[in-house]
Structures are given as C-alpha cells and as structure tokens.
Amino acid sequence: MKKLFAVLKREYLQTVRKPSFLVMTLLAPFLMGALMFIPSLIALKGLGEKKVAVIDGTGRLAGAVGSLTREEPTPAGDGRSAFGDKRQGGAGRIVPEYVAATGADPKAEAAPYLERLTSESVPKARRLDGVLLVPAGAFEDPSTRLVYYSRSATDFLVQERLGRLVNRALARQRLTARGLDPKELDGLLADLRVDSVQVTRSGRQKKGGEANFLVAMVFLVMLFFPALLYGQEVMRGVIQEKTDRIVEILISSMTPMELLSGKILGMAAIGLTQVAVWIAMGAGMALYAAQGVAAAGIEMSTFLRPSVAVSFTVFFVLGYLIYVCVYAAGGAMVNSEKEAQQVLTPVVLILMVPWFLVMPILMSPDSPMSVALSLFPLYTPTTMFVRILVSEPPAWQVAASIALSVATVWGMLWTTAKVFRVGLLSYGKRPTVQELWRWLKVA
Amino acid sequence: MDTVLEVNDVFKHFGAVRAVDGVSFGVRRGTISGLLGRNGAGKTTTLRMVTGVFLPDRGRVELFGGPGPASRDRVAYLPEERGLYRKMKLVEQLLFLAEIKGRSPRAMRPAAERWLRRFELWDKRDVKVEELSKGNQQKLQLAGALLFDPELVILDEPMSGLDPVNVVLVRRLLAELRSEGRTILLSTHMMGEAEKLCEEIVLIHGGRVVLSGALADVKGAGGRKAVHLEFEGDGSFLTAVAGVSGGQVDTNRAELSLAPGADAQEVLAAALPRLAIRRFEVVAPSLEEVFIEAVGGETLAGGRDGEAAAAAPATGGRS
Numbered sequence: 001m002k003k004l005f006a007v008l009k010r011e012y013l014q015t016v017r018k019p020s021f022l023v024m025t026l027l028a029p030f031l032m033g034a035l036m037f038i039p040s041l042i043a044l045k046g047l048g049e050k051k052v053a054v055i056d057g058t059g060r061l062a063g064a065v066g067s068l069t070r071e072e073p074t075p076a077g078d079g080r081s082a083f084g085d086k087r088q089g090g091a092g093r094i095v096p097e098y099v100a101a102t103g104a105d106p107k108a109e110a111a112p113y114l115e116r117l118t119s120e121s122v123p124k125a126r127r128l129d130g131v132l133l134v135p136a137g138a139f140e141d142p143s144t145r146l147v148y149y150s151r152s153a154t155d156f157l158v159q160e161r162l163g164r165l166v167n168r169a170l171a172r173q174r175l176t177a178r179g180l181d182p183k184e185l186d187g188l189l190a191d192l193r194v195d196s197v198q199v200t201r202s203g204r205q206k207k208g209g210e211a212n213f214l215v216a217m218v219f220l221v222m223l224f225f226p227a228l229l230y231g232q233e234v235m236r237g238v239i240q241e242k243t244d245r246i247v248e249i250l251i252s253s254m255t256p257m258e259l260l261s262g263k264i265l266g267m268a269a270i271g272l273t274q275v276a277v278w279i280a281m282g283a284g285m286a287l288y289a290a291q292g293v294a295a296a297g298i299e300m301s302t303f304l305r306p307s308v309a310v311s312f313t314v315f316f317v318l319g320y321l322i323y324v325c326v327y328a329a330g331g332a333m334v335n336s337e338k339e340a341q342q343v344l345t346p347v348v349l350i351l352m353v354p355w356f357l358v359m360p361i362l363m364s365p366d367s368p369m370s371v372a373l374s375l376f377p378l379y380t381p382t383t384m385f386v387r388i389l390v391s392e393p394p395a396w397q398v399a400a401s402i403a404l405s406v407a408t409v410w411g412m413l414w415t416t417a418k419v420f421r422v423g424l425l426s427y428g429k430r431p432t433v434q435e436l437w438r439w440l441k442v443a
Numbered sequence: 444m445d446t447v448l449e450v451n452d453v454f455k456h457f458g459a460v461r462a463v464d465g466v467s468f469g470v471r472r473g474t475i476s477g478l479l480g481r482n483g484a485g486k487t488t489t490l491r492m493v494t495g496v497f498l499p500d501r502g503r504v505e506l507f508g509g510p511g512p513a514s515r516d517r518v519a520y521l522p523e524e525r526g527l528y529r530k531m532k533l534v535e536q537l538l539f540l541a542e543i544k545g546r547s548p549r550a551m552r553p554a555a556e557r558w559l560r561r562f563e564l565w566d567k568r569d570v571k572v573e574e575l576s577k578g579n580q581q582k583l584q585l586a587g588a589l590l591f592d593p594e595l596v597i598l599d600e601p602m603s604g605l606d607p608v609n610v611v612l613v614r615r616l617l618a619e620l621r622s623e624g625r626t627i628l629l630s631t632h633m634m635g636e637a638e639k640l641c642e643e644i645v646l647i648h649g650g651r652v653v654l655s656g657a658l659a660d661v662k663g664a665g666g667r668k669a670v671h672l673e674f675e676g677d678g679s680f681l682t683a684v685a686g687v688s689g690g691q692v693d694t695n696r697a698e699l700s701l702a703p704g705a706d707a708q709e710v711l712a713a714a715l716p717r718l719a720i721r722r723f724e725v726v727a728p729s730l731e732e733v734f735i736e737a738v739g740g741e742t743l744a745g746g747r748d749g750e751a752a753a754a755a756p757a758t759g760g761r762s
Binding site for chain 1: 538
C-alpha cells in the first residue's frame with residue numbers, strides 16, 4: 001500500500017503542477033459552453049437575411065407575408081434554443097417580396113424570379129435566396145401543393161417557416177369565409193403548450209422541460225472528457241516509463257498490480273480534482289445567474305439533488321477507472337507513441353459507444369436497450385448514471401451496476417498487470433492477439 | 444557460508460533465443476562479485492531475473508534465503524540504461540526512488556542531500572533530470588540506488604558512460620560499500636575492470652556459466668601460467684614455440700599463455716637466439732586470457748562438449 005501511494009502521489013503532483021493542468025481546468029468549462037452555444041448562435045444570427053419571393057396565385061396572402069417584414073428574429077428560443085425548437089427562431093430574418101399573381105399563370109409569373117435565384121449576372125442586391133410558389137387553387141383545393149425553390153437542398157428552416165405562415169393565413173381566411181369572427185380566431189387556433197411532469201416511485205413529482213437534456217449532457221461531458229483526456233495521459237505515461245526504462249526499477253521494487261493501481265488511482269484523483277473545480281465554478285455561475293436559469297425552465301432541483309451528487313461521484317469514479325484501465329492496457333501493449341496512435345482510435349471508438357447512444361437512452365431510459373447497456377461491463381457506469389439522472393431505475397440494477405463496475409475495474413487491472421509485466425519489457429514488435437493470450441496464461 | 448543470493452538453474456527463453464540457458468551461482472555476503480561475459484551473453488537477463496523484473500521460465504532465485512519478492516526492499520538495482528523520470532527534479536526523484544523501496548521520504552531527505560553533495564550534484568538539486576548530462580544522470584541513478592541503505596547492490600554495467608575521473612570515483616565507492624559490509628553484484632564486459640574490482644567471478648557465455656569461483660582460483664585454474672615478453676625484432680614465431688598454447692603477439696610485446704605443465708624457461712630459451720629481450724615475466728594469466736581460452740575452447744569443441752565444460756566449474760565454484 002505504501003508503494004502504491006508513492007506512485008499515486010507522484011502521478012498526482014506531477015500532473016497537477018503542470019501549467020497545462022491549470023489552464024485546462026479553468027478554461028474547459030468555457031470551451032464546453034462555447035462548443036454548445038456557438039452553433040445555435042450562428043444558426044440564429046449567422047444566417048443573416050434571406051430574400052424570398054412569394055408568388056401568390058390566390059391573392060389573399062399580402063397581409064400575412066407583410067407581417068414577416070415587421071417580425072424580428074426570435075431571441076434564442078427563450079433560453080432553450082440550444083436544444084429546443086429551432087423552428088421558432090434559428091432561420092434568421094426573412095425578407096419577403098410579395099407578388100400577387102391572380103389570374104395570370106403563377107408558373108409563368110415565377111420565371112423571372114427563378115432567374116434571379118440562379119443567374120450569376122443578377123446584381124447582388126436583387127438576388128433571391130428562395131421562391132415560394134402558391135398556386136391559385138390553394139384556397140379551395142386541399143390537395144394543392146406549395147412549391148419552394150432554392151439553391152440549397154437543405155434550406156428547410158425557411159421553407160418550413162414560410163409553409164407554416166402560408167398555411168395559417170389560408171386557414172384563417174377559410175374560417176373567416178365561413179363566417180367566423182377574425183377577432184376570435186387567435187384564441188380558437190391557439191396551440192396549447194405541454195408541461196412535462198415526471199412521476200417517481202416515491203410519489204414526488206418533478207417538473208422538467210426539454211432543457212433538462214442540456215443539463216444531462218453537461219453532466220455526461222463531465223463524465224466523459226476527463227476520462228478520455230487523462231486516459232491518454234496514462235497511456236503516454238506507461239509508454240514513457242517504458243522508453244525511459246524507469247519501469248525496470250519500478251518493477252524490481254513493487255508488483256505490477258501495485259504500480260498500475262497507483263497510477264490509475266492517481267489519475268482518478270486528478271480527474272476528481274478537476275471535476276470538483278468545475279462543479280464549484282458551475283455552482284458559482286448558477287448562483288449568479290439563478291434568475292436566468294429559472295426563467296429558462298430548467299428545474300435545477302431535478303439535477304442538484306444530494307442523491308445525484310452521490311451517484312455522480314460514485315459513477316464518475318467507476319467510469320473513470322474503467323476508461324483509464326483500458327488506456328493503460330493499450331499502453332502496456334505498445335512500445336512507442338507512434339504505435340499508440342494506431343491503438344488509440346479503436347480504443348476511443350469502443351469507449352465512445354455510450355456517448356453515441358446518449359440520445360436514445362435519455363429519451364427512453366427504461367427501454368431494454370438502455371437497461372442492457374447499463375449492465376454491460378465497460379459501459380455500465382456511464383449509462384447507469386444517465387438513467388439515474390432522468391429516471392428511477394430499480395435499486396437492484398443500480399447495485400448490480402456498481403458491483404459490475406468494481407469487478408470490471410479489478411479484472412482489467414489484473415489483466416493489464418499481466419500484459420504489463422511481459423509487454424513492458426519485450427522490446428520490438430507489438431504483440432499479436434495470440435501472443436497476448438499466451439502472456440495472460442503464462443505470466 | 445552466508446549466501447545472500449542463490450541463483451539455481453534458471454532459464455529464460457525469448458522465442459527461439461535462449462537468453463539464459465541454465466545458470467547457477469551464489470553470492471556471499473560482503474563480497475564484490477562480477478558477472479562477466481560479452482555483449483549478449485545473458486548478463487542483463489540474468490540480473491533482471493535476480494531483481495524480479497523477469498520471472499524465470501524455470502529455476503529459482505533466492506534472496507536472503509527466501510523467495511525474491513519478499514526481500515526486494517533490501518536490494519538496490521542500477522539498470523544498464525538510464526531509468527529516471529525526465530521531468531522530475533533531482534531531489535524529488537531521489538526521494539521517490541527511496542519511497543518505492545518502502546522508506547519514508549522525510550527520513551530520507553538528509554541522505555539525499557549527502558549523496559547529491561558527494562556526487563557534486565547538490566547545486567543542481569532543483570534542476571530537472573533531463574537537463575543533466577548523461578554522466579550526471581548515471582551518477583544520480585547510482586545515488587538513487589544507494590540512498591536507502593541497501594544490503595545487496597546489483598549494478599548492470601556500472602562503468603559504462605562514465606569518464607575516467609568518474610570511473611575512479613565509482614571504483615572507490617564500491618570498495619567503500621564493501622567495507623561497510625554490503626554485498627555487491629555487478630555485471631561487466633570489461634575484463635580488466637572486473638579484475639581490479641571483483642573477488643568472485645561468474646563468467647557466462649551463450650546463456651551458460653563457463654567458469655566461476657574466486658578470482659584467484661579462476662585465474663589459476665589448471666595451474667596455468669602466462670609469459671609476458673618485451674623485445675626488439677620479429678616475434679611472430681612465438682606462438683608456435685613448443686609449450687605455448689596461445690596468445691597475442693604485438694610489435695614490441697607478447698602475452699603468451701602456456702599449456703598445462705609447460706616450462707616458461709624453455710620459451711625464453713627459444714626466444715633468446717632470435718630476439719633482443721628487454722623484459723621477461725612469468726605471471727598468472729589475465730582474466731581476458733582465461734576467458735578467451737574458456738570460450739574459444741567451447742566454440743571450437745561445439746555445443747555438447749561446451750555444456751559439459753560449463754557444468755563442471757560451475758558446480759566447483761559454488762561449493
């Protein structure tokens with residue numbers, strides 16, 4: 001134990017003292033935030049104006065289309081645009097050009113506008129980004145189809161927004177034509193909002209909106225990224241010790257198991273330090289911006305329960321240990337950083353599986369797939385944590401997950417220690433699978 | 444006899460390479476023993492099995508009368524290649540090396556200072572290891588191996604990479620360690636060095652022990668003698684003189700080994716008419732001559748005979 005602690009202490013101090021650790025710890029939350037919010041900001045502002053011509057065969061849409069000019073882009077989705085409803089804002093500003101085409105053939109009428117859409121010779125100020133064709137039959141015939149022309153095949157934000165606008169305007173006009181009072185129509189056509197309420201076994205009810213996804217993602221990022229980052233650090237450390245031949249002195253002084261456990265627990269301590277700092281920073285910011293958070297409909301109490309803190313710590317440590325073990329095993333097998341790069345890609349892909357499946361797990365945390373993943377050795381800590389966060393898995397599953405994680409960590413350490421002992425000192429070629437197997441049996 | 448280390452018929456093969464192929468020897472308390480052999484003879488692999496870095500395929504290593512791992516904290520090991528953390532400061536590095544031997548870093552601080560001062564590294568105590576010269580790294584490594592007061596010190600090629608001044612420094616250090624009652628096992632391919640330092644010799648070649656025992660016994664094995672000559676004239680005929688079994692003839696000097704029972708005076712008589720002799724000396728053969736003789740014989744006689752030849756002195760040496 002004394003030697004294990006010596007290794008742990010060395011790993012911890014050597015890493016924490018590096019300037020890069022400080023920078024990483026302080027900057028990562030901002031980087032993470034930027035990564036999440038910048039795309040939605042760009043989607044909102046960066047798209048800029050879209051000039052669209054609306055060729056109206058019905059002659060009834062002038063008012064509705066005109067309303068677009070007065071409309072300001074919706075602010076970032078009442079604080080939930082990062083995740084939520086991009087259709088409300090996000091498409092930037094639409095500058096319409098209304099063309100009444102009653103009587104005339106709208107198709108013929110559209111031709112010059114389509115020219116302005118595609119031709120290079122048109123001056124920039126007159127160029128169009130889209131043309132919406134509303135046929136004359138749109139008012140009476142429900143089988144009529146609107147046509148939206150644009151240069152890009154993926155301009156669906158503008159297309160949907162215009163489509164909704166036209167449909168709503170037509171619906172209002174149809175209803176008015178049947179004698180309904182236009183003043184009453186707003187109330188009659190209003191969409192009702194849905195509040196989601198989570199009912200738990202203990203009978204408590206928790207309110208939460210779409211934005212809760214966002215918070216869940218933040219937690220997950222905190223689970224994943226330190227592990228991925230410092231896992232590589234462990235791998236590099238193992239290779240470094242090998243190339244510097246320190247390992248001979250280490251192995252002549254302690255068992256490979258002591259050495260590996262010390263290294264890996266040292267890395268866990270580093271990760272915990274970092275996450276502790278992040279949580280403190282997050283709590284500080286949340287306190288500062290408490291009002292904003294409440295307004296955004298994020299029910300912080302859903303996440304900042306004591307039970308979440310406990311399970312986060314438990315599953316963070318377990319998940320971290322498993323990931324770091326995988327890296328250490330990789331490092332024990334190779335002889336140089338260069339070889340490590342080849343091993344790294346499959347390793348990272350294997351470890352990222354829960355990350356790719358986060359959405360389905362969040363959507364249905366109690367589906368058979370979610371349950372299966374949360375009880376699969378490599379993935380159990382991360383996926384079980386996600387399930388605990390948004391749902392209430394049976395206690396036996398949580399217990400099984402913890403037991404499985406501990407067993408996995410131990411098993412991986414044992415295996416890695418064996419590979420380590422043989423692999424660390426066999427210079428030259430990377431071992432084949434058969435050789436690895438032989439090492440496991442013999443060493 | 445108080446044996447600190449007992450190596451009993453150990454084998455280590457790497458695929459088709461038989462790095463160590465049945466090596467046995469013992470090291471007595473308070474002696475300096477040398478593991479000798481050419482590059483690739485199996486010295487380093489043997490030492491790695493002694494220190495527990497490798498597990499032997501077969502055979503046993505006993506330290507202080509028990510299995511190796513139990514007493515690893517009483518054994519210091521200096522590997523052939525530098526093995527230090529490049530980014531650590533000197534003092535930190537030394538204290539870590541003592542800590543993994545189960546010593547408390549606080550208690551070891553004075554010792555660390557003492558060793559750094561002794562090796563003239565104290566001024567650089569807060570410098571990172573990677574900024575040291577290779578020779579200084581070697582010295583730091585040695586300090587790390589000795590800091591925690593080990594009973595058995597195992598050194599793999601301790602002189603390699605050192606300048607002549609430091610070689611003397613290390614030689615004096617080893618003598619001092621021995622006078623403190625510590626046991627030393629070192630490996631080297633430099634026969635002259637071993638002859639100066641070691642009391643006990645284990646000569647290995649091709650993964651097997653060729654000769655072993657006290658230095659004087661090994662050199663005197665078979666009652667052989669050698670003749671050293673300094674002369675003027677063409678001495679190339681000297682190796683063909685009756686009674687001379689081999690040797691080296693240079694322009695002005697010859698070192699000849701004699702066949703068992705041959706008379707050195709007859710060699711002198713044969714040389715006198717043809718050369719102007721300036722010096723003539725009858726000596727015990729140098730370790731180098733013994734080694735070449737032992738190994739050369741084996742290579743010429745082939746595998747089976749070599750094995751028999753290797754086994755006989757090995758058992759004799761351990762008794």
